[in-house]
Amino acid sequence: MSNNSVLANWIDGKLSLGASKNLSSVYNPATGEVIAQVALSSQEEIDAAIASAKKGFKEWSGYSIAKRQAVIFNFRELLNSRKEKLAEIITREHGKVLSDAMGEIARGQEIVELACGFPHLIKGAFSENASTGIDVYSIKQPLGVVGIISPFNFPAMVPMWFFPVALAAGNSVVLKPSEKNPSAALWLAQLWQEAGLPDGVFTVLNGDKLAVDGLLNSPDVASISFVGSTPIAKYIYETAAANGKRVQALGGAKNHMLVLPDADLDLVADQAINAGYGAAGERCMAISVVLAIDTIADKLIEKIKSRISQLRVGNGADKQEPDLGPLISQAHLEKVSGYVTIAEKDGAKVVVDGRNYSVENHQNGFFFGPTLLDQMPTDSKAYTEEIFGPVLSIVRINNFDEGVALINSGAFGNGTAIFTNDGGAARRFQNEIQVGMIGINVPIPVPVAYHSFGGWKNSLFGDAKAYGTQGFDFFTREKAVTSRWLDPAQHGGINLGFPQND
Known part of the structure; x- marks a missing residue:
């Protein structure tokens, strides 16, 4: 072509x-x-x-x-x-x-x-x-x-x-x-x-x-x-x-992953990478916010950060396939970059910065590197709006109830996930969360074909x-x-009354 x-x-x-x-x-x-x-x-x-x-x-x-x-x-x-x-x-x-x-x-x-x-x-x-x-x-x-x-x-x-x-x-x-x-x-x-x-x-x-x-x-x-x-x-x-x-x-969506202290943090880190950066974050079911209980937040961030350093960004058609490719356009790249700048100004800590990312021999490509933000303020536009790029934000919370309340207070209700080994907490989560598609230790809960896909709210x-x-x-x-075929041997005659189920 x-x-x-x-x-x-x-x-x-x-x-x-x-x-x-x-x-x-x-x-x-x-x-x-x-x-x-x-x-x-x-x-x-x-x-x-x-x-x-x-x-x-x-x-x-x-x-x-x-x-x-x-x-x-x-x-x-x-x-x-x-x-x-x-x-x-x-x-x-x-x-x-x-x-x-x-x-x-x-x-x-x-x-x-x-x-x-x-x-x-x-x-x-x-x-x-x-x-x-x-x-x-x-x-x-x-x-x-x-x-x-x-x-x-x-x-x-x-x-x-x-x-x-x-x-x-x-x-x-x-x-x-x-x-x-x-x-x-x-x-x-x-x-x-x-x-x-x-x-x-x-x-x-x-x-x-x-x-x-x-x-x-x-x-x-x-x-x-x-x-x-x-x-x-x-x-x-x-x-x-x-x-x-x-x-x-x-x-659109703003999908959260709630991580409880009993979760397998290596599994969580792997799945946060997969769900946050796959397809360069251009998925309506991408995880863009990790709600981490404060006691395990630092450890989880280090695990995610170490995995980001191993990711390769490049041309998706290369024989040695990269982990993620470019964004769809220059305009969208600038939009995603703008959200990271807004988050930083609003007080978020940029742990890994994907702005101004360059791929060898593809200097004109629309590449944006995987980005990790910590201490994301929940009143920032970078938190409340859909970024649609490879940007993963960490919001530190104190407990399960705070996480559920934060998810339910959002304008979107597409997908969400909880990572835990506590069946009772998982059951409470699936019943109380106001979202259309829920994952339990599954980060992108897109239903199979014989179930239906769709969220709640906006x-x-x-x-x-x-x-x-x-x-x-x-x-x-x-x-x-409603069909009646009369028996020729039986005729009901005239009856002007309202039809009844006699």
């Missing part, structure tokens, strides 16, 4: 460049080089994409369950055989190391595999003889055209949280990927075509806010699924809901969590049918 190539939309089963002259640069974050341009859709192209999806829905929703299932299984097999290529695309445009990109695909593929077994999850219910001679049953039907707006940090996995379920249920999909790394979405679209999905059923719409608003305001789009920052999630929710759409808008806006049974409920709507 050269920096002269222009990435187009995927409409009606083919690449469609359209007439848009509004281009946005796509970078390789490890080198800082522009590797492509993406065409940002005009209103005309937005309308064409939605119209194509509307047409595709009519065909796809008419497929038998068995035929839909076969297409989804074909996609699963193709993805499994070619996932290395998709990982290379992700690493090239996002920057995460190849093994992390492969891990992203594996977690997304779990949802594809869940969708392969969808017939059981879209069954209705039947009550025979609910009243004399009357049966009541329910049927689940697809919504129609559904919109997915995905973030830059997981260009394959997050769309796969939604589109396998949506397609299995009989909907057509319009996917609006991040303009920072759209190639994974286009690659997946072509894989769906090869798997046998009819043209128009999976559409990729590149663009900026105009494309987002086009999906939010179109009367032909029945639902919106979104993952991103909380301010945008709230905007998505309010705008889509005002237009009568179903919405699942997953927002981490989730809308009607349902992602994937699992809630995903199938979201992408279908239920009809209840």
Whole structure:
């Protein structure tokens, strides 16, 4: 791919460049080089994409369950055989190391595999003889055209949280990927075509806010699924809901790890490193705050610090794979650096400083080194806001109750973890904490495919969590049918009274 190539939309089963002259640069974050341009859709192209999806829905929703299932299984097999290529695309445009990109695909593929077994999850219910001679049953039907707006940090996995379920249920999909790394979405679209999905059923719409608003305001789009920052999630929710759409808008996070004195501190240090610095911290489930009981804080910090010194930062595509790669853009690098500066001014102690980090032969890359802050003030913006970078903050606390109160007082409620060998404390934690996803000695408690993903408070806006049974409920709507077939030998005659269950 050269920096002269222009990435187009995927409409009606083919690449469609359209007439848009509004281009946005796509970078390789490890080198800082522009590797492509993406065409940002005009209103005309937005309308064409939605119209194509509307047409595709009519065909796809008419497929038998068995035929839909076969297409989804074909996609699963193709993805499994070619996932290395998709990982290379992700690493090239996002920057995460190849093994992390492969891990992203594996977690997304779990949802594809869940969708392969969808017939059981879209069954209705039947009550025979609910009243004399009357049966009541329910049927689940697809919504129609559904919109997915995905973030830059997981260009394959997050769309796969939604589109396998949506397609299995009989909907057509319009996917609006991040303009920072759209190639994974286009690659997946072509894989769906090869798997046998009819043209128009999976559409990729590149663009900026105009494309987002086009999906939010179109009367032909029945639902919106979104993952991103909380301010945008709230905007998505309010705008889509005002237009009568179903919405699942997953927002930001500030995830804590509560460490009790009886915890295995070597395990804690390892997991704090993994959860705090993996994917350069660009995860909504990253641990960004460690709440350490003061009696063990110094010892834990030394263990984390010694492990940081062993981490290698570099180009995720290198043969000798580093531990973490660059951030997505120069602007985001400056934003993360700004939060560390704010924390320092507010009184935090910079134990390990990742600002002004340089990688040999990659001086123009967007690299930020793993950073460790101690004594983080809980009134600092660096504590209350999501940093979305490789910055781990230590907040010293006196006891379990103080830690729980601190977590519950936050605006977010995405994920949290406790590290302890005390089963009673762990049980209290899972019951008292006001967060949607909880780990007990597990730092990143992302649920498996047959459970659902989503937080509480400002981490989730809308009607349902992602994937699992809630995903199938979201992408279908239920009809209840009350049916009576009269026995020709028995006729009830006229009765003007209110129907009763006699």
